[in-house]
Amino acid sequence: MAGIRSYGAYIPLHRLPRSQIATAWAVAPQAGEKAVRNFDEDSITMATAAAIDCLRGIDRSAVDALYFATSTSPYTERQGSSIIASALDLPSSVRTVDFGNSLRCGMEAVAAAMDAINAGSATNVLVTVADTRIGAAQGEFEQSFGDGAAALLLSKDGVIATMLGSYSMTVPIMDRWRAEGDAFVRAWEDRWTIDEGYNKFLPQAAAGVLKKLGLEPKDLAKAAYYGPSARRHGGIARRMGLEEAQVQDSLFNTVGDTGAALSLMILVAALEEAKAGDKVLCVGYGNGASAFVVEVTPAIEKARDRRGIRQNLASKRYLANFEKYLRWRELVTFSAAARPERVPISVAALWRDTDQVLPLHGAKCKVCGTQQYPPQRVCIVCHSKDQFDPVTLSDHKATIFTFTHDNLAASADPPMTVTVVDFDGGGRGIFNMTDREPQEVQVGQQVEMTFRKLYLDRGVHNYYWKTMPARG
Amino acid sequence: MAEGIKDRVAIVGMGCTKFGENWDKSADDMMVEAAYEAYEDAGIEPKDIDAAWYGTTSSGSTGGPVAGALKLQYVPITRVENACATASDALRNASYAVASRVCDIALAIGVDKLKDTGFSGLGSAGGIMDAGVRPSTTAPGMFAMMATKYFFRYGLSPDEGKRMIGLVSVKSHHNGTLNPKAHFQREVSLETVLKAPIIAWPLGLFDCCGVSDGSAAAIVVRAEDAKKFRPDPVRIKALQMSVGNEGLVRSDYDYTHVESTWQAGLKAYEEAGVKTPREEIGMAEVHDCFSITEAVTMEDLQFSPRGEVRADIESGFFNLDGGLPVQPDGGLKCFGHPIGASGLRMIYEMYKQIQGKAGPRQLKNPKLGLTHNLGGAPPACTIFVGIYGE
Numbered sequence: 001m002a003g004i005r006s007y008g009a010y011i012p013l014h015r016l017p018r019s020q021i022a023t024a025w026a027v028a029p030q031a032g033e034k035a036v037r038n039f040d041e042d043s044i045t046m047a048t049a050a051a052i053d054c055l056r057g058i059d060r061s062a063v064d065a066l067y068f069a070t071s072t073s074p075y076t077e078r079q080g081s082s083i084i085a086s087a088l089d090l091p092s093s094v095r096t097v098d099f100g101n102s103l104r105c106g107m108e109a110v111a112a113a114m115d116a117i118n119a120g121s122a123t124n125v126l127v128t129v130a131d132t133r134i135g136a137a138q139g140e141f142e143q144s145f146g147d148g149a150a151a152l153l154l155s156k157d158g159v160i161a162t163m164l165g166s167y168s169m170t171v172p173i174m175d176r177w178r179a180e181g182d183a184f185v186r187a188w189e190d191r192w193t194i195d196e197g198y199n200k201f202l203p204q205a206a207a208g209v210l211k212k213l214g215l216e217p218k219d220l221a222k223a224a225y226y227g228p229s230a231r232r233h234g235g236i237a238r239r240m241g242l243e244e245a246q247v248q249d250s251l252f253n254t255v256g257d258t259g260a261a262l263s264l265m266i267l268v269a270a271l272e273e274a275k276a277g278d279k280v281l282c283v284g285y286g287n288g289a290s291a292f293v294v295e296v297t298p299a300i301e302k303a304r305d306r307r308g309i310r311q312n313l314a315s316k317r318y319l320a321n322f323e324k325y326l327r328w329r330e331l332v333t334f335s336a337a338a339r340p341e342r343v344p345i346s347v348a349a350l351w352r353d354t355d356q357v358l359p360l361h362g363a364k365c366k367v368c369g370t371q372q373y374p375p376q377r378v379c380i381v382c383h384s385k386d387q388f389d390p391v392t393l394s395d396h397k398a399t400i401f402t403f404t405h406d407n408l409a410a411s412a413d414p415p416m417t418v419t420v421v422d423f424d425g426g427g428r429g430i431f432n433m434t435d436r437e438p439q440e441v442q443v444g445q446q447v448e449m450t451f452r453k454l455y456l457d458r459g460v461h462n463y464y465w466k467t468m469p470a471r472g
Numbered sequence: 473m474a475e476g477i478k479d480r481v482a483i484v485g486m487g488c489t490k491f492g493e494n495w496d497k498s499a500d501d502m503m504v505e506a507a508y509e510a511y512e513d514a515g516i517e518p519k520d521i522d523a524a525w526y527g528t529t530s531s532g533s534t535g536g537p538v539a540g541a542l543k544l545q546y547v548p549i550t551r552v553e554n555a556c557a558t559a560s561d562a563l564r565n566a567s568y569a570v571a572s573r574v575c576d577i578a579l580a581i582g583v584d585k586l587k588d589t590g591f592s593g594l595g596s597a598g599g600i601m602d603a604g605v606r607p608s609t610t611a612p613g614m615f616a617m618m619a620t621k622y623f624f625r626y627g628l629s630p631d632e633g634k635r636m637i638g639l640v641s642v643k644s645h646h647n648g649t650l651n652p653k654a655h656f657q658r659e660v661s662l663e664t665v666l667k668a669p670i671i672a673w674p675l676g677l678f679d680c681c682g683v684s685d686g687s688a689a690a691i692v693v694r695a696e697d698a699k700k701f702r703p704d705p706v707r708i709k710a711l712q713m714s715v716g717n718e719g720l721v722r723s724d725y726d727y728t729h730v731e732s733t734w735q736a737g738l739k740a741y742e743e744a745g746v747k748t749p750r751e752e753i754g755m756a757e758v759h760d761c762f763s764i765t766e767a768v769t770m771e772d773l774q775f776s777p778r779g780e781v782r783a784d785i786e787s788g789f790f791n792l793d794g795g796l797p798v799q800p801d802g803g804l805k806c807f808g809h810p811i812g813a814s815g816l817r818m819i820y821e822m823y824k825q826i827q828g829k830a831g832p833r834q835l836k837n838p839k840l841g842l843t844h845n846l847g848g849a850p851p852a853c854t855i856f857v858g859i860y861g862e
Contacts, residue, residue: 338592342608346601353603372721380721402621402727406613406672408593415673418609420617420727428723432607438673443624454605464605 002117003162003294005124005155006303008054009268010046011148011255011312012037013435013471018143020322025138031230032253036319037132037147039328039412040434040452040466043070044080047130048087048451050149052395053307054126055088058153063090065122067109069099069129071260071286074453074461076180083463084128087451089359089392095122103226103286104168105129106150106260111166111290113154124155131259134329136184144229145185146256150264160300161271161280166292167209173197173287176228194232198285202226203239205289206281213293217241220293221278224248224266226285228257248280254313260286269309274300311472317437327412337410345460355390360449360465362427363388371426393449394465396423400445405438419467421447435468446470476743481567482698482705483690483860485514488820491686491807492655499531499585500541502687506813507542507581510689514701518542521691522575524549527562527582528812530589538581553812555847556759557713557856558582559688560815564711564856566692576693583687584810593683594811609672612680612762614849616672619764621727623674626779634674636782637763638665641678643791644760644799648806650792650832655684656806679763684808688816690823706823709744709840710859712736719851728779730846732855733772737844740857741774746840749774753796753859754839755825757818759846760803769844770798773857792833800825800833811847815856818843822860 015033022029037046047068055063066088068081081096097112099105106129113125130149135141154163175193176185187193202225210216217223223242227233233250237243248270251262258265263284270280276298283291319325326332355361356374363375368382371391378385398421405415417433419441433441434452447467454462487509489502497505511518526538526549535549554561559582566578589595594611623633645660660678668677698705714736719725737749746752758773760766767785770776775796776784784790790798799805801821804814822841824830840861847854 338590340589340591340595343599343601343604345604349601350603350605353605357603357605374721376721380718402617402624404609404613404616404620404672405670406609406616407669408610408612408671409608416607416609416613418607418613418617422723426723428721428725430607430720443620457604462604 001159001162002114002154002156003159004152005158005160006054006058006153007268007271007308008050008052008056008151008306009149009265009308009312010049010053011035011309012041012046013315013317014038014319015316016319016322016325021143024322027138030143034143034146034256035148036325036328038434040454041147042074042453042461043072043130043132044074044083044463045451045453046147046149047080047128047151048084050130050151051084051088051126051128054128054151054153056306060088060090062124063094063126065095065097065113065116065125066090067097067099067113067125067127069106069109069127069260070131071100071103071105072132073098073100083358086354086358087394087463089394103260104284104288104290106264107284107290108168110152110154110292111168114163114166117154117156123157124153127152127154129261129264131261133185133259134183137331140190141185144257146258148255148258148261148265150261150268152264158299159297160303161294161296164279164293164295165209165213166290167205167212168290169201169205169208169288171201171288198228198232199236199239201289202236202283202285205291206240206283209281209291209293215279215293219279220246220281221274222246222248222270223281223283224263224270225281225283226263227252251309265309271296271300272308272310276300307472315471339410342455342457344458345462347460357464359392360394362391362393362423364391371423373423373427373429391427393423393427394451396425396449398423398447398449398467400441400443400447401428402443403433403441417441419447421467432466433468434466477567477571477711478709478743478745479695479707480571481692481708482695483708483819483823484693484698484701484705485510485516485691486689486820486823487513488653488688488817489686490653491684491810491817493587494685495587497685499528499583499687500537502685503538503541503581503583506687506689507579510691514691516577516691516701518544520577521547521579522577523547523566523569524579524581525552525562525565526550527552527558527580527815528584529553529555529558531583531585531812555854556761556809556811557815557845557847557854558812560819560843560845560856560858561713563690563692563816563819563858564713567708567711570692570694576697578692579689580692580816581687581689582813582816584812585685586683586810587685591683611849612672612675615762615765616675618727618768618850619674622764622768625726625728630674634666635662636785637679637767638662639785640760640763640766641665641805644803644805647792647800647833648802651802651806654802654806655682655808656802675762675764681761681804682808684810686807686810686813686817688813688820690816690819704827706826706860707862708858709861710740710857712740712743712857714739714855717852725851727850729768730772730850730853730855732853733769733844733846736855736857737773740859744840744859746859750796752840753842754837755797755800755822755835756842756844757799757801757803757821758844760799760805761809761846765846766798769846773842773844797835800830800835815843815845819858819860826860826862
């Protein structure tokens with residue numbers, strides 16, 4: 001039977017205590033802290049990170065479809081899943097689909113993946129979900145929202161949690177929404193959105209899937225479901241007939257409301273602790289609600305090496321201050337540095353260089369065996385011409401050969417740290433370094449590659465890899 | 473069989489403006505000043521110039537601006553751009569022209585008006601549109617990486633390393649106080665250098681040369697004709713360039729030396745017949761865009777043994793009163809770096825020193841002088857090395 005073959009997750013390194021936001025605006029603090037993506041992260045980069053976690057130890061050529069779900073796509077006319085598929089070095093025969101526009105889109109991507117597998121039109125479907133919603137200053141959402149991503153590999157083979165069935169209901173309610181061009185999430189009055197929306201429809205979807213499968217709430221080992229706050233999340237448990245022990249932590253106090261990604265991130269956390277035979281309910285909410293139930297198989301023991309939620313939660317740094325958050329979210333206008341304007345990107349050149357940019361291909365000389373980056377036509381050592389095999393370097397570890405912290409270069413996370421690194425197996429590259437404490441960077445330090453956005457220029461989100469200290 | 477350039481070409485006239493924030497002077501204004509000083513020095517008229525080579529990175533393209541500013545109408549004028557080796561390469565091309573006998577009197581003139589950009593630090597080179605993914609690190613950032621690796625490789629603590637490179641700038645600033653054409657003419661203490669704000673770790677404000685405006689010019693003829701112009705021409709002994717970029721991709725590049733400098737030095741010494749550079753070179757102007765660059769260049773030019781320049785810096789070997797004075801005019805550190813002009817400004821100092829006209833900076837017996845330019849970044853450099861004498 002088909003179901004979940006693997007899972008992965010991603011939580012940005014940096015966290016911001018909610019009390020710091022509250023102090024800035026002299027409002028009441030919500031509990032806990034939120035995860036804050038770096039200036040160089042967006043839904044596409046985080047979804048890629050979660051997908052990489054999910055695909056650890058799995059032959060990527062087995063993936064034949066990739067579904068990317070987000071309510072915060074950086075593009076309105078360019079497919080995010082196509083970019084992610086390239087970053088993951090998947091072939092162009094992979095069917096890429098973007099799901100969007102509601103917080104339930106991740107759940108629908110999972111349902112569609114299962115439909116494709118059960119219909120026989122796909123064997124391994126990767127679903128990756130990420131959201132980066134923000135709330136306007138001084139409001140509730142500024143504190144409650146967080147950034148994060150989760151990924152599931154759905155398959156007929158090697159299933160660690162069998163998909164028992166799913167259920168969905170559509171409700172065109174406008175409790176929380178954004179219109180095109182809105183930077184911040186809008187909402188109607190809070191009590192109404194909870195009473196008429198969340199409290200009504202999420203339990204209905206949960207009840208719907210249990211009834212469809214002939215199950216009772218007491219049959220569930222865990223329930224992983226969306227909640228806009230810890231209080232609302234806890235309050236709905238009894239409506240669904242759940243005991244406290246069955247409720248998987250809402251991640252509110254440690255990450256925040258990660259929108260479309262939340263229900264699946266909570267599911268990943270539940271699977272990390274689950275054992276064979278456990279039935280786990282997952283419910284997503286947004287313009288209605290979707291739910292499914294999985295039953296864990298003994299094969300789950302083989303998936304324990306994912307970073308998932310646990311390792312991502314533990315690997316964290318606090319933002320130096322609230323101003324950093326304002327800076328990274330570009331909510332403040334900065335005085336321009338006395339530096340030249342960026343040269344426009346040649347999209348034609350970027351396309352031609354795609355393989356060395358998105359999947360980070362280097363080349364290995366067939367004659368002398370030297371691995372080199374970027375790919376050359378003439379070998380840097382033996383000067384043989386056009387005798388190369390591609391090498392995917394994005395999953396290689398690397399070592400810092402030298403570095404600098406450049407205060408003159410403009411950066412949203414100053415100073416700009418640039419590293420010269422040697423890849424395991426050969427090849428040298430010069431990359432920006434991110435998610436690092438400058439004082440801790442050293443010659444000889446081991447780093448991993450991370451997929452990030454360099455900048456947005458004239459409508460082009462320019463994605464590339466950076467180095468960072470290994471997480472977890 | 474190719475021959476070298478040694479003793480085939482002579483410089484018979486040179487000019488150089490004051491370098492600095494020349495707000496009231498355009499690029500054209502500065503070229504007129506430098507060229508007319510050179511004409512007077514050589515005792516020639518503008519109409520005597522047969523051909524010109526024009527070095528600039530940002531103040532003009534084609535030879536048109538030179539024709540316009542100097543009223544050199546209807547002669548061949550080539551614009552040269554080779555990063556920081558631009559001005560020297562203009563001289564190299566002019567020298568080859570007279571040596572090949574296709575013309576008799578050639579002008580090499582360089583200028584840049586960098587203060588018009590309004591930038592802190594140099595702008596980006598070339599402005600070529602590409603995929604746009606390379607790290608946008610600055611020039612200080614790239615050379616800082618060489619400093620970091622040099623300190624690491626030779627076991628220097630951050631304080632020891634900062635002191636080593638700091639002394640380089642202190643020495644140059646002292647020389648600048650003796651030069652009315654320099655932008656900065658004041659002493660700077662080591663303490664000031666060490667306490668200065670960090671630009672790109674470990675390089676601080678005083679480890680980095682400034683951005684400035686300036687122009688310099690040289691008039692060259694075949695050596696056999698030189699005495700017709702003046703009794704004390706300066707003969708060119710070597711003009712070499714070396715361009716390498718494999719350090720970007722090769723994993724065995726060590727970031728503690730510049731291979732192209734080493735290679736250009738070897739070729740220049742061979743061309744000039746120099747066997748023991750540390751003994752035979754009497755003075756040098758090298759590319760001190762950053763203090764670490766000068767320090768490493770001392771090793772790359774074989775003035776100091778590999779990995780041991782620190783001892784020579786500490787002992788004052790490169791000071792004005794030392795065994796091998798480096799940057800006798802104050803260097804890029806005191807002049808700033810109008811890229812198109814710097815190479816010729818360096819040669820101007822060598823020229824004046826050899827003729828005994830360096831005033832308060834005059835060295836006793838300069839013998840051979842060497843100039844060196846470095847364009848690009850440590851893994852991928854365009855290097856010029858020239859040697860001059862009587």
